[in-house]
Amino acid sequence: xxxxxxxxxxxxxxxxxxxxxxxxxxxxxxxxxxxxxxxxxxxxxxxxxxxxxxxxxxxxxxxxxxxxxxxxxxxxxxxxxxxxxxxxxxxxxxxxxxxxxxxxxxxxxxxxxxxxxxxxxxxxxxxxxxxxxxxxxxxxxxxxxxxxxxxxxxxxxxxxxxxxxxxxxxxxxxxxxxxxxxxxxxxxxxxxxxxxxxxxxx
Numbered sequence: 001x002x003x004x005x006x007x008x009x010x011x012x013x014x015x016x017x018x019x020x021x022x023x024x025x026x027x028x029x030x031x032x033x034x035x036x037x038x039x040x041x042x043x044x045x046x047x048x049x050x051x052x053x054x055x056x057x058x059x060x061x062x063x064x065x066x067x068x069x070x071x072x073x074x075x076x077x078x079x080x081x082x083x084x085x086x087x088x089x090x091x092x093x094x095x096x097x098x099x100x101x102x103x104x105x106x107x108x109x110x111x112x113x114x115x116x117x118x119x120x121x122x123x124x125x126x127x128x129x130x131x132x133x134x135x136x137x138x139x140x141x142x143x144x145x146x147x148x149x150x151x152x153x154x155x156x157x158x159x160x161x162x163x164x165x166x167x168x169x170x171x172x173x174x175x176x177x178x179x180x181x182x183x184x185x186x187x188x189x190x191x192x193x194x195x196x197x198x199x200x201x202x
Contacts, residue, residue, distance in 0.1 A: 001014050001015035001017075002015060003098050005096035005105070005107075012096060012104075012105025014098060014100070014103070017103070019098055019104055020103075020104050020105070020192065020196075021104065021105050021106065022105075022106045022136055022139040022140070022143075023136070025104060025139075025188055025189065025192045026132055026139075026188065028192050028195055029188045029191045029192055029195070031135055031184075031188060032130065032135075032136070038127075042126070042127065045070075045073075045126050046125075046126045046127070048067065048069075048070055049070055049073045049074075049124065049165060050094065050124060052070045052073065052074050053073075053077050053093075053109075053110070053124055053165075054093050054094045056074060056077070056078075057088045057090050057093050057110070058090045059090070061074075071169075072166070072167050072168060072169035073126060073165040073166075073167070073169070075169040076164075076165040076166060076169050076170055076171040077124070077163070077165055079169075079170075079171050080122075080163055080171040083171075084114060085114060086112050086113070086120060087112050087113050087114075088110045088111070088112035088122075089113070092108070092110075092111040092112075093110055093111075094107055095107065095108070097143060097147060098143070099142070099143045099146045099147070100146070101146055102142075102146070102189050104139075104143070104189070106139055106140055106143045108121055108123070108137075109122055109123050109124045110122040110123075110124065111140075111144070114159070119156055119157070119158045120158060120159045120160070120161060121137050121140050121141060121144075121158045121159070121161065122161045122163050123137055123160075123161065123162050123163065124163050124165055125162055125163065125164050125165070126164075126165060126166075128164065129163075129164050129172070130162075133162040133174075133176070134162075134176040134181050135181055135184050135185050135188065137160035137161070137162070137176055138160065138176070138181035138182050138185040139185045140158075140160075141157075141160060141182070142182060142185055144156070144158065159175060160176040161173055161174060161175050161176070162174040162176070
């Protein structure tokens with residue numbers, strides 16, 4: 001079956017089957033509750049900042065026409081790279097993927113490698129890093145391992161981070177080190193499956 005991603009509706013499909021996203025699952029089981037105070041401007045900044053970082057990593061960003069609200073966030077990301085030596089993999093930036101066994105779609109912000117050989121998953125935030133980001137990044141690690149099932153990457157461990165890029169151009173990095181995060185994500189998948197079966201989630 002062919003995997004497809006609909007960017008306009010942020011929807012994942014495997015053949016004709018629509019796959020739930022990481023965020024949908026976390027919302028359904030109560031782990032993630034979006035703030036009711038986010039304005040249209042906040043949402044725009046978050047989306048635009050993600051795109052800015054993506055284009056920067058891929059080497060296609062037109063900085064001359066970059067909105068002044070986004071430049072500090074780009075500078076904050078650059079400070080993070082400079083301070084840590086983190087090297088992103090351009091081909092895995094904002095790349096939609098799916099877990100065939102557990103039937104969910106996911107799009108990690110950034111996957112890369114540190115100078116000591118550690119692999120990293122970085123989720124960028126324009127606002128505060130929500131505790132649910134720990135489970136969100138655990139889902140990405142779980143998904144990456146499933147994609148590489150049967151190969152050496154299936155056992156690969158990733159350091160997981162939430163990276164706040166604030167409007168003052170300062171990066172704030174939170175690392176998630178609790179191994180129970182993976183267990184919580186698996187439990188969330190199981191609970192979501194039960195809810196979908198018994199409450200008819202579409």
